[in-house]
Amino acid sequence: MNLSPFIGIDWGSTHLRAFRYANDGAVLETRRASQGAAGRPRDQYEPALRDVLGDWLDAAPKRIIVCGMAGAREGWIEAPYLACPRRLADLPEALATPDANLPVSIAPGLSTLSDDGVHDVLRGEETQMFGALQEHSSLVVTPGTHSKWAYVSDGVVHRFRTYMTGELFALLSTQSALARTIDPSASFDALAFEQGARRALSGGALSHVAFGVRAEALFGALTPPAAKSYLSGLLIGVEVADALKANDGVSIAVIGADDIVGLYQRALALAGGRAVIAINGEQAAAKGLWRIANARGAS
Amino acid sequence: MNLSPFIGIDWGSTHLRAFRYANDGAVLETRRASQGAAGRPRDQYEPALRDVLGDWLDAAPKRIIVCGMAGAREGWIEAPYLACPRRLADLPEALATPDANLPVSIAPGLSTLSDDGVHDVLRGEETQMFGALQEHSSLVVTPGTHSKWAYVSDGVVHRFRTYMTGELFALLSTQSALARTIDPSASFDALAFEQGARRALSGGALSHVAFGVRAEALFGALTPPAAKSYLSGLLIGVEVADALKANDGVSIAVIGADDIVGLYQRALALAGGRAVIAINGEQAAAKGLWRIANARGAS
Numbered sequence: 352m353n354l355s356p357f358i359g360i361d362w363g364s365t366h367l368r369a370f371r372y373a374n375d376g377a378v379l380e381t382r383r384a385s386q387g388a389a390g391r392p393r394d395q396y397e398p399a400l401r402d403v404l405g406d407w408l409d410a411a412p413k414r415i416i417v418c419g420m421a422g423a424r425e426g427w428i429e430a431p432y433l434a435c436p437r438r439l440a441d442l443p444e445a446l447a448t449p450d451a452n453l454p455v456s457i458a459p460g461l462s463t464l465s466d467d468g469v470h471d472v473l474r475g476e477e478t479q480m481f482g483a484l485q486e487h488s489s490l491v492v493t494p495g496t497h498s499k500w501a502y503v504s505d506g507v508v509h510r511f512r513t514y515m516t517g518e519l520f521a522l523l524s525t526q527s528a529l530a531r532t533i534d535p536s537a538s539f540d541a542l543a544f545e546q547g548a549r550r551a552l553s554g555g556a557l558s559h560v561a562f563g564v565r566a567e568a569l570f571g572a573l574t575p576p577a578a579k580s581y582l583s584g585l586l587i588g589v590e591v592a593d594a595l596k597a598n599d600g601v602s603i604a605v606i607g608a609d610d611i612v613g614l615y616q617r618a619l620a621l622a623g624g625r626a627v628i629a630i631n632g633e634q635a636a637a638k639g640l641w642r643i644a645n646a647r648g649a650s
Numbered sequence: 651m652n653l654s655p656f657i658g659i660d661w662g663s664t665h666l667r668a669f670r671y672a673n674d675g676a677v678l679e680t681r682r683a684s685q686g687a688a689g690r691p692r693d694q695y696e697p698a699l700r701d702v703l704g705d706w707l708d709a710a711p712k713r714i715i716v717c718g719m720a721g722a723r724e725g726w727i728e729a730p731y732l733a734c735p736r737r738l739a740d741l742p743e744a745l746a747t748p749d750a751n752l753p754v755s756i757a758p759g760l761s762t763l764s765d766d767g768v769h770d771v772l773r774g775e776e777t778q779m780f781g782a783l784q785e786h787s788s789l790v791v792t793p794g795t796h797s798k799w800a801y802v803s804d805g806v807v808h809r810f811r812t813y814m815t816g817e818l819f820a821l822l823s824t825q826s827a828l829a830r831t832i833d834p835s836a837s838f839d840a841l842a843f844e845q846g847a848r849r850a851l852s853g854g855a856l857s858h859v860a861f862g863v864r865a866e867a868l869f870g871a872l873t874p875p876a877a878k879s880y881l882s883g884l885l886i887g888v889e890v891a892d893a894l895k896a897n898d899g900v901s902i903a904v905i906g907a908d909d910i911v912g913l914y915q916r917a918l919a920l921a922g923g924r925a926v927i928a929i930n931g932e933q934a935a936a937k938g939l940w941r942i943a944n945a946r947g948a949s
Contacts, residue, residue, distance in 0.1 A: 424868070462869070467849060470865040497827070497861065513861040515826070522821045527814070528796070550766060556892035557856045558885065562796065562812040566769040569723070570761070586857065593855035 354379070356413035356649045358404065359640025361633075362421035363475060364389040364496075369403050370637040376645070378637045388420035388427075396427040397451045408453075413649040415455045416640045419475035422447060422457040432462035432472055436509045439481040443646035458643055463510045471513050473499045475636070479606050480508065482639030483630045489604045490625075492594070493632065494587075494611045496521075500594040502601070512597065514590040523561055524582055532568035537576030541617070547584025548591070548618045557589045587618045595622055602626040606635050653678070655712035655948045657703065658939025660932075661720035662774060663688040663795075668702050669936040675944070677936045679706075687719035687726075695726040696750045707752075712948040714754045715939045718774035721746060721756040731761035731771055735808045738780040742945035757942055762809045770812050772798045774935070778905050779807065781938030782929045789897050789924075791904045792931065793886075793914050795820075799893040801900070811896065813889040822860055823881055831867035836875035840916070846883025847890075847917045856888045886917045894921055901925040905934050 355372035365387035371380045386399040400415070401408065422430035430447035446456035460474030476493045480503060484491065488504035496518050501511035524533045550560055564582050567573035573581055603625050605612045612629045619627050654671035664686035670679040685698040699714070700707065721729035729746035745755035759773030775792045779802060783790065787803035795817050800810035823832045849859055863881050866872035872880055902924050904914045911928045918926050 462865075465862075467852065469849065469859075469862045470869045470871060471861065472865045472868060512858050513865070514855065514857040515861050516857055518826055519857055522825055526821055526825060527817055550768065553766065556813065556888050558813040558815050558818055558889060559811050559892055560768075562770065562814050563764075563768045566761075566771045566812070569771060570769045572769060589855050590857060593858055 354410060356410075357641065357644035358407060358412045358415045359637055359644065360400070360415060360417040360419075360421075361475065361478070361636040361640065362388050362417050362419040364420045367399070367403060368633060368636065369407070370640060371407055372637075372641055376638070376641045378634070381633070381637070388423070391426075393427060396421060396449065397453060400453065400455070413454060414644045414647060415453055416446070416458065416644045416647075417455060418458040418478035418636065418640060418643075422459065423474060426457075427455075428457060430457040430459040432460045432474075435461055435463040435511065436507050437461060439477065439484070439503075439506050439508060440646070442477060442481055443643045446643070446647070456647070458640075461508055461511070465512075471511060473501075473511060473513065476501070476606075477508070478639035478643065479632060479635040480639070481642055482637065483604060483606050483635035488601050490594070490598050490601050492603060492605045492607075492615060494605065494607045494615050498590060500590075500598070502598055512594060514594070516586045516590050519557070520583060520586050523586075524579060529561065529564045529578070529582065532565055532573070532575055533578045533582065534575035535579065537579045540577045540580040543573070543577035543580040544584040544614065545617060545621060547581040548588035548621050549584075551585045551588025552592045552618070552622055554592070557586070560585050560589070583614065584618070587614055588621075591615070591618045591622050595625070600625065602628065604628050604630055606630045607632040653709060655709075656940065656943035657706060657711045657714045658936055658943065659699070659714060659716040659720075660774065660777070660935040660939065661687050661716050661718040663719045666698070666702060667932060667935065668706070669939060670706055671936075671940055675937070675940045677933070680932070680936070687722070690725075692726060695720060695748065696752060699752065699754070712753060713943045713946060714752055715745070715757065715943045716754060717757040717777035717935065717939060717942075721758065722773060725756075726754075727756060729756040729758040731759045731773075734760055734762040734810065735806050736760060738776065738783070738802075738805050738807060739945070741776060741780055742942045745942070745946070755946070757939075760807055760810070764811075770810060772800075772810060772812065775800070775905075776807070777938035777942065778931055778934040779938070780941055781936065782903060782905050782934035787900050789893070789900050789902045791893070791902060791906075791914060793904065793906045793910045797889055799889075799897070801897055811893060813893070815885045815889050818856070819882060819885050822885075823878060828860065828863045828877070828881065831864055831872070831874055832877045832881065833874035834878065836878045839876045839879040842872070842876035842879040843883040843913065844916060844920060846880035847887035847920050848883075850884045850887025851891045851917070851921055853891070856885070859884050859888070882913065883917070886913055887920075890914070890917045890921050894924070899924065901927065903927050903929055905929040906931040
């Protein structure tokens with residue numbers, strides 16, 4: 352029997368992913384569930400976890416390592432942010448233990464300060480980075496509702512920035528004056544995406560270039576299906592332009608689901624001049640959770 | 651009897667303002683009503699106008715000049731955009747006449763193209779500019795849901811840019827992940843506003859700096875009442891930084907309601923180096939409508 356005594360849980364706001372490992376860390380089985388952390392009462396974490404794990408618990412796992420929003424202040428138990436610069440290898444030493452009849456430990460998030468003293472935070476992405484990164488220096492991007500761009504070198508996260516790209520896309524495409532000129536069910540339009548990304552990469556504030564979606568539509572220069580990809584290109588282009596400006600010319604690792612990683616690869620190609628590698632986000636989380644568990648051992 | 655035969659109507663999306671003039675153009679009476687143009691069926695413009703004007707119609711006005719969203723494609727009748735560069739004095743020659751039993755004419759909006767060929771549009775602000783501007787050159791700002799920055803010289807609108815500042819403030823402060831850290835009923839906090847404006851003026855994409863509202867709140871560095879003014883400062887700061895970058899060092903005229911004009915004056919003072927004059931937006935609209943009516947005459 353080569354089943355590991357470890358289980359990994361990536362517990363985000365809207366979903367949960369559970370990983371069961373072989374003794375060598377290979378993922379034997381993955382379960383995806385909709386029991387997200389958002390709005391979940393403290394006493395509803397353990398029941399949700401038992402629901403999802405089910406028969407996995409028959410093997411009496413020794414460690415269940417959780418990362419993500421379950422460790423937020425309003426989550427299961429707060430796993431306080433570790434301030435950057437910070438070694439990713441410090442994560443296993445900073446786990447929080449909720450009151451539960453399961454051997455659960457929750458990974459901390461990271462915090463950073465901008466040059467002008469403003470905080471930024473991430474939670475969940477630290478574990479993906481721990482799982483994905485080799486020893487070389489890299490600018491790491493985890494695209495999403497709130498994209499994170501971290502500068503990591505020799506296993507140390509030096510600083511990072513959040514961009515509310517996914518959330519602004521959702522708000523602008525469904526709730527704003529642009530909504531009536533955007534077809535939310537449209538499939539991806541590469542040309543429109545690159546048009547939007549190019550415009551944003553050449554400068555211009557988001558609050559300005561976004562209005563172009565409406566004005567171009569009024570003149571028949573942008574159709575509702577194309578407008579969806581154009582707006583996506585604008586938002587990702589603004590993010591890429593700003594993030595590259597703030598960082599040295601190192602290589603870039605994009606960690607996420609294949610479709611969104613593809614969008615960032617397109618935008619980064621238009622921005623030019625950087626080596627880009629793509630890393631599957633789910634696999635990175637699974638590996639990071641495994642590394643944390645392994646560092647703590649089974650005793 | 652010095653009553654003018656002209657009436658002016660500033661018909662926006664959410665409200666309507668009606669102006670009754672003396673023969674010399676002085677505003678004798680102003681009526682403000684909530685019958686906005688947004689979602690109004692074509693056949694519901696004349697009844698709404700009769701409701702608001704009421705006894706003013708007893709004097710059998712010769713001209714009722716309308717500006718704003720009533721002239722949009724989905725409005726009363728489309729008054730097509732005039733392309734920039736455009737003399738403001740051309741406005742009276744381009745009025746649209748809806749099918750009505752009142753002597754109504756609707757002013758056109760303006761359109762422009764960015765250097766990279768993207769459209770922008772405005773409607774209503776052209777009339778405020780016509781009313782407000784003397785012959786000198788100026789960068790004109792009309793703050794609001796969609797702020798407009800126009801470069802006007804010798805009565806010609808050369809180009810302009812829209813910023814979705816007011817709309818993004820509403821979406822971010824009530825619908826986004828920032829909402830729970832913002833007290834929407836808070837009164838103005840000048841220090842927090844200037845802190846936000848300073849951060850935005852020093853660069854950084856909106857999608858990034860906006861997340862600082864959440865992260866600062868997590869560390870107790872920003873209270874929910876202060877967060878409202880801080881976010882306002884961020885959004886106006888991003889707008890001001892971008893608009894000044896795109897325009898020469900001319901003086902700036904801010905046209906709008908006194909409170910919002912005050913916010914822009916603060917942000918512009920932090921940006922530095924420009925002479926700023928404040929112009930009441932309602933008076934500017936009234937005067938612009940008067941000028942249009944006067945140019946057409948009463949016959």
